[in-house]
Amino acid sequence: VYGKHWTEVGALIDSLKDQEVLIRGRVHTTRPVSGKLAFLVVRDRGFTVQCVVTLNPDYISRQMVKYVASLNRESIVDIVGVVSVPGVAIKGATQQVEVQVRKLYCVNKAMPTLPINIEDAARSEAEIEKALKEGEQLVRVNQDTRLNYRVLDVRTPANQAIFRIQSQVGAIFRQFLLSEGFVEIHTPKLIAGSSEGGSAVFKLDYKGQSACLAQSPQLHKQMSICGDFGRVFEIGPVFRAENSFTHRHLCEFTGLDVEMEIKKHYSEVMDLVDRLFVAMFDTLNEKCKKELEAVAKQYQFESLKYKPKTLRLTFEEGVQMLKDAGVEIDPLGDLSTEAERKLGQLVLEKYDTEFYILHRYPLAVRPFYTMPCHDNPIYSNSFDVFIRGEEIISGAQRVHVPEFLAERAQACGIDVATIATYIDSFRYGAPPHGGLGVGLERVVMLFCGLNNIRKTSLYPRDPLRLAP
Numbered sequence: 001v002y003g004k005h006w007t008e009v010g011a012l013i014d015s016l017k018d019q020e021v022l023i024r025g026r027v028h029t030t031r032p033v034s035g036k037l038a039f040l041v042v043r044d045r046g047f048t049v050q051c052v053v054t055l056n057p058d059y060i061s062r063q064m065v066k067y068v069a070s071l072n073r074e075s076i077v078d079i080v081g082v083v084s085v086p087g088v089a090i091k092g093a094t095q096q097v098e099v100q101v102r103k104l105y106c107v108n109k110a111m112p113t114l115p116i117n118i119e120d121a122a123r124s125e126a127e128i129e130k131a132l133k134e135g136e137q138l139v140r141v142n143q144d145t146r147l148n149y150r151v152l153d154v155r156t157p158a159n160q161a162i163f164r165i166q167s168q169v170g171a172i173f174r175q176f177l178l179s180e181g182f183v184e185i186h187t188p189k190l191i192a193g194s195s196e197g198g199s200a201v202f203k204l205d206y207k208g209q210s211a212c213l214a215q216s217p218q219l220h221k222q223m224s225i226c227g228d229f230g231r232v233f234e235i236g237p238v239f240r241a242e243n244s245f246t247h248r249h250l251c252e253f254t255g256l257d258v259e260m261e262i263k264k265h266y267s268e269v270m271d272l273v274d275r276l277f278v279a280m281f282d283t284l285n286e287k288c289k290k291e292l293e294a295v296a297k298q299y300q301f302e303s304l305k306y307k308p309k310t311l312r313l314t315f316e317e318g319v320q321m322l323k324d325a326g327v328e329i330d331p332l333g334d335l336s337t338e339a340e341r342k343l344g345q346l347v348l349e350k351y352d353t354e355f356y357i358l359h360r361y362p363l364a365v366r367p368f369y370t371m372p373c374h375d376n377p378i379y380s381n382s383f384d385v386f387i388r389g390e391e392i393i394s395g396a397q398r399v400h401v402p403e404f405l406a407e408r409a410q411a412c413g414i415d416v417a418t419i420a421t422y423i424d425s426f427r428y429g430a431p432p433h434g435g436l437g438v439g440l441e442r443v444v445m446l447f448c449g450l451n452n453i454r455k456t457s458l459y460p461r462d463p464l465r466l467a468p
């Protein structure tokens with residue numbers, strides 16, 4: 001049997017009619033019809049094919065029909081069979097051919113009762129409502145159950161697609177930046193102090209010294225610019241000791257970070273965001289069509305609206321739009337989640353885009369390393385980037401004068417001793433520079449119009465979840 005070539009379930013098409021194939025997959029469902037006939041749907045990476053087991057003196061015994069009907073769902077099976085094309089559409093399978101089974105081996109059995117039924121976990125809200133109305137017995141799979149049994153949960157077509165899209169986002173980010181002369185770096189995640197300020201930091205003991213899990217690669221990516229790499233990027237874990245539960249905060253996420261020398265203006269960094277993300281969305285729409293369809297089938301969403309040239313608004317313009325719409329707002333404070341969402345709606349109505357940059361934030365709401373605006377130091381050379389009214393990126397020009405940097409850190413309540421080597425790096429001569437940080441899980445969540453970041457983190461970490 002194993003002398004044959006394997007055929008993937010997704011590759012089973014009409015042109016293979018009458019050919020004998022060897023496939024491996026999971027038992028998706030079994031449907032016994034009689035002592036002489038049973039149907040088996042086999043699944044492999046999101047594709048499913050219906051296999052027919054019919055009593056046949058040369059290949060299939062009565063015992064075999066009974067055995068197939070009793071196979072546990074999710075078991076792994078190898079099947080040798082002949083491809084046939086029925087005259088009617090096959091419901092409940094992605095492939096429109098059948099496999100007439102000649103031999104079947106169960107490679108490894110799954111438990112008889114699983115904590116998640118994949119068929120149920122794959123249903124959309126509308127499908128669940130319809131099934132319930134029709135009196136079908138079914139269990140709505142809640143998020144905790146999904147996450148507790150993530151290995152099963154990610155077998156659904158939508159989840160398979162989400163993590164393939166996530167993989168593409170990382171690949172596009174890396175390829176784009178490498179092609180523009182950026183150097184990929186890897187910075188330490190065990191560091192002496194907080195890199196972003198604030199209390200959201202995991203503290204630990206480092207052989208007797210107090211240490212932190214890096215809240216971002218901020219300090220070391222800037223130090224690498226002082227080390228003459230010119231343009232750098234990193235893809236790596238970021239740790240935030242968030243205390244509360246929101247739909248968009250995790251305690252560990254994947255940061256896509258960039259740092260680059262700038263010649264004249266922080267708009268050079270925004271230009272990069274513009275080119276990188278327009279290229280990313282174009283490529284995702286082109287290369288991940290099937291995956292996006294699979295996500296939309298379970299979680300309805302509209303394709304992201306974006307322009308070939310990304311809209312830029314100043315913070316002041318954003319505040320004015322909100323005020324004009326009757327939203328009360330502190331013109332020098334940070335935007336609340338609700339205000340950000342509202343601004344997203346207003347921008348969509350006025351500019352017909354769901355992707356835009358908001359820049360020149362008030363200095364007071366930005367981290368200590370942010371460069372104040374030359375013309376008005378109440379504001380800063382900084383920006384956030386939004387998808388569907390939610391932040392995916394923060395970025396800025398940085399302070400590159402060491403004395404001023406130390407002063408800003410102190411003013412922001414940072415213990416300068418914990419970042420002494422960082423500040424010293426600027427004493428050896430530092431070029432003007434800027435950069436940005438992207439949250440990978442947020443990009444995928446918002447591009448796919450999903451409502452919770454736990455859907456786009458393979459093994460999410462939140463204040464209560466440390467497993468699996």
Ligand code: ATP
Pocket residue numbers: 242243244245246249334335336337338391394
């Ligand atoms: P950044 O780290 O760049 O600030 P962020 O998306 O976490 O990114 P914040 O500026 O921290 O955004 O917060 C924006 C808004 O999100 C806050 O005004 C607040 O409403 C909400 N928010 C942020 N962090 C939390 C949290 N841990 N719990 C609840 N709400 C939060």
Ligand code: AMO
Pocket residue numbers: 196215216217218240242248249250251252253255257258391392393394395396435436437438439440441442453
């Ligand atoms: P910031 O703190 O805004 O900026 O983080 C950058 C981006 O990371 C994502 N993000 C998160 N994702 C999931 N869970 C969280 N708790 C979380 N917090 C942030 C967001 C955010 O836009 N050093 C700066 C970046 C820079 O200026 O280069 C920084 O870390 O998508």
